[in-house]
Amino acid sequence: MSALAARRLALVFAAAGLLLVGVGLAAAAEHAEPRHHTITIEGNAFRPDDLTVDRGDTVVWVNRDFYPHTATDTEGRFDSGTIPANDSWALTAEASGEFQYFCTLHPTMKATLRVR
Numbered sequence: 001m002s003a004l005a006a007r008r009l010a011l012v013f014a015a016a017g018l019l020l021v022g023v024g025l026a027a028a029a030e031h032a033e034p035r036h037h038t039i040t041i042e043g044n045a046f047r048p049d050d051l052t053v054d055r056g057d058t059v060v061w062v063n064r065d066f067y068p069h070t071a072t073d074t075e076g077r078f079d080s081g082t083i084p085a086n087d088s089w090a091l092t093a094e095a096s097g098e099f100q101y102f103c104t105l106h107p108t109m110k111a112t113l114r115v116r
């Protein structure tokens, strides 16, 4: 490789590096630090029963009852499946929207998750 070609290649790599840094900064500005939120399932209820999170945040459902529950979106966009007693299930909020969810084992258990 000639010296000129090597210099051009170095410039290309430098430009790509700057681009990556730029993309990284943009992503950081949009969402500095994803947070974790806990929803406790206890006494056949989701607490809180209305929670707002940001995209990228993680939501953890913790089952404090002595029997299983589920956290199932009414439109099928997420479904924990069975969460055994004293177990938990985590979801990373990837899409914005309002999610009405319930427990398929106890359909009167209803709650809302809002992702902004």
Ligand SMILES: [Cu+2]
Binding pocket: 044, 068, 069, 070, 103, 104, 105, 106, 109
């Ligand atoms: Cu249940």
